Amino acid sequence: MSVVAKSYQKSADPVIAYTSEHTTVQSPLQVELQKETLSKAPFAGALGAPEVLTFGQNFIRAFGGKRALDIGTFTGASALTWALAVPDDGEVFTFDIDHTNYRKFGVPVISKCEKTFKKIKLVEGPAVESLDKLIADGQAGTFDFAFIDADKTNYSNYYDKCVTLLRKGGVIFVDNSLWQGAVCNPDRRGEESTKAIHEMNDKIYKDDRTYSALLNLGDGTHVAFKK
Numbered sequence: 296m297s298v299v300a301k302s303y304q305k306s307a308d309p310v311i312a313y314t315s316e317h318t319t320v321q322s323p324l325q326v327e328l329q330k331e332t333l334s335k336a337p338f339a340g341a342l343g344a345p346e347v348l349t350f351g352q353n354f355i356r357a358f359g360g361k362r363a364l365d366i367g368t369f370t371g372a373s374a375l376t377w378a379l380a381v382p383d384d385g386e387v388f389t390f391d392i393d394h395t396n397y398r399k400f401g402v403p404v405i406s407k408c409e410k411t412f413k414k415i416k417l418v419e420g421p422a423v424e425s426l427d428k429l430i431a432d433g434q435a436g437t438f439d440f441a442f443i444d445a446d447k448t449n450y451s452n453y454y455d456k457c458v459t460l461l462r463k464g465g466v467i468f469v470d471n472s473l474w475q476g477a478v479c480n481p482d483r484r485g486e487e488s489t490k491a492i493h494e495m496n497d498k499i500y501k502d503d504r505t506y507s508a509l510l511n512l513g514d515g516t517h518v519a520f521k522k
């Protein structure tokens with residue numbers, strides 16, 4: 296039975312531990328925020344896997360990305376990662392229905408680095424509506440990178456809106472695309488979140504608007520490149 300897991304989960308197998316150890320690079324702020332989140336935040340397992348965050352950061356750095364969408368802020372680990380990768384005049388729009396966890400855990404850590412902190416723009420409310428507003432405001436085609444990591448039933452909507460908001464060559468990372476392996480089990484595809492993720496994986500694979508690859512990285516990472 297193959298394993299799908301985030302590296303910080305103790306059940307992770309030796310292959311996951313080894314690949315993560317040879318992938319993850321974290322700044323002191325990232326290490327501190329991960330530690331604070333895992334030891335103190337409610338639902339700490341929602342924290343993004345550091346190996347996925349490093350991989351996304353590599354993409355942003357490699358193609359000089361300046362503007363990122365971060366859908367699902369939680370304590371701010373993913374927003375911090377993208378903010379460290381974009382240049383000083385770069386921006387990370389981070390969306391959450393409620394930024395309480397960011398204010399409580401993320402702000403005290405991230406604000407220690409003013410130039411990184413100020414790149415992060417909070418957008419509070421249902422993310423589907425917030426993304427629609429960006430599109431209505433004429434921002435289609437202006438973002439370089441998107442990370443989708445909020446409520447799973449809206450994943451397909453987030454993907455469509457991110458394709459619209461990204462420029463040609465922009466990259467989308469969809470987190471939790473393997474959902475601890477549940478999507479591979481037809482008996483579990485009746486479950487709401489599993490069904491939504493499975494349908495989105497199918498949709499991305501068949502989508503003519505992007506090139507894509509579904510990776511067993513973290514809890515599953517579906518990577519799509521806008522054509």
Ligand SMILES: C[S@@+](CC[C@H](N)C(=O)[O-])C[C@H]1O[C@@H](n2cnc3c(N)ncnc32)[C@H](O)[C@@H]1O
Nearest residue numbers: 341342343367369372373391392421422445446
């Ligand atoms: C898995 S966590 C995000 C983890 C974060 N990206 C990280 O790397 O640590 C998911 C977040 O999505 C938020 N969320 C859930 N439903 C949402 C919605 N409809 N709109 C915006 N945010 C939502 C939750 O409040 C939660 O903070």
